[in-house]
Amino acid sequence: MKLISKRVGAIALAATITATYGMAGSGAVAQDQAEQVLLETVENEIATGSEEIPNASEVRFVASEVAQDLPEEPVEEEADTSDAASLRELVATIDTSGEMSREMMCLAQAVYFESRGEPLDGQLAVATVVINRAEDRRFPDDYCSVVTQRSQFSFVRGGRIPAPNRGTAAWTRAKAIARIAHRELWDSPADDALYFHATYVRPSWARRMTARATIDNHIFYR
Structure with missing residues (x-):
């Protein structure tokens, strides 16, 4: 027994x-x-x-699911950009050494070819226009399609974006500006602008638009 x-x-x-x-x-x-x-x-x-x-x-039977939480995968920490006192200081904190996606490359190339000689605010405004267009139903819905849309950006030839000079400080800044604009890390004076042109031209379409900002050699419109 x-x-x-x-x-x-x-x-x-x-x-x-x-x-x-x-x-x-x-x-x-x-x-x-x-x-x-x-x-x-x-x-x-x-x-x-x-x-x-x-x-x-x-003997007690378990009435609810018995499961052990799995530890979260480590996430790579990004540089703290919250305390940047200026856009220039913020640009200096952005890591531009890694590979960029095709979309981010197109955005950086637009900044580089349209505004590499402009102040950083002007470069950020150009990036903002591309992003705003990608979010507007009247334009293509991705950065590359926005940039290569016919008759929109003068540096595009036959639907192709030329290669930047990758070894220059201008290209490094353009990549940083593209990342800042994409992540919304800094407010752009262009805000919701969808168009821009150089100050030395007077396109007819600009008469129907509302100017949002004038930054160095560019005027931005909505």
């Missing part, structure tokens, strides 16, 4: 483990694990003759 009671107690203990494993896992794998634990528990308790077997009344 003592051996039988041990067997019953061991099975009750293993049943608890089975219920827990069955809820924590899923499918055939969880079932196999539970059955293996059951067999090993019963065999071990009978072989050792342990008296410390819980009574059936002490």
Whole structure:
């Protein structure tokens, strides 16, 4: 009788483990694990003759899912840009060494070819126009399509964007400005502008627009 009671107690203990494993896992794998634990528990308790077997009344079945939170994958920390006192200071904190996506390359190239000789505010405003167009239903919905849209940017030839001089400080700044504009890290004086032109020309379409800002050699419109 003592051996039988041990067997019953061991099975009750293993049943608890089975219920827990069955809820924590899923499918055939969880079932196999539970059955293996059951067999090993019963065999071990009978072989050792342990008296410390819980009574059936002490067995508690788990009513809710038993799961252990997985640790989050480490996230690469970015430089703190919240305390930048000026756009120039912010540009200096932006890491431009990594690879850029095709879309970000198009945005940086637009900044480079349209405004690399302009002050940083003017460069940011050009990037803002490209981003605003990509978000406006009247224009294509991605940066590259906005930049290569026919008759929109004079530096584009046959739908192709020329390659920048990658070894220059101007290209490094253009990449930083593109990232700043894309991440909305600094307010642009162009705000919601969708168009711009050089101050030395007077296009007819500008008469129908509202000027948003004049920055060095460019006027920006909505």
